[in-house]
Amino acid sequence: MSTILIHSRKSLFHLDLRAVWAYRELLFFLIWRDVKVRYKQTVIGSAWAILQPFLSMVIFTIVVGNFAKIPSDGLPYPIFAYTALLPWTYFAQAIGRSSGSLVGSANLITKVYFPRLIIPLSGVVAPLVDFAVALRSILALFHASCLRL
Secondary structure (H helix, E strand, O other): OOOOOOOOOOOOOOOOOHHHHHHHHHHHHHHHHHHHHHHHHOOOOOHHHHHHHHHHHHHHHHHHHHHOOOOOOOHHHHHHHHHHHHHHHHHHHHHHHHHHHHHHHHHHHOOOOOOOOOHHHHHHHOHHHHHHHHHHHHHHHHHHHHHHH
């Protein structure tokens, strides 16, 4: 049985991307696990990726668009709000998942050696699937908006 001794780095921001590349299959597996669990636990599946920012867009349109009268430079306000909410939703999910991923994977971290950067990285990459699904809907909205103009 071999023993691996892990030493601390002198630099605070040393990422060791070679080790992450060497363990890319583990990274892919963790991302796939997060995506699969996310879509299996929701009844509406991938529609949740569109529905979540859509409901926020409806609230923003009613509150900010109608009551506060914030200008949208000629673009319909729902599309204006939805376009801003898509990256914000991704950012919020990525931060939330990556911060909780280390605590949620504590058993894996203490038992097996792999680059520790893989755990929060999988929490950041997994919401990109939701972002890509919702991005298709915003492109359809832009196309419909351009046809009306």
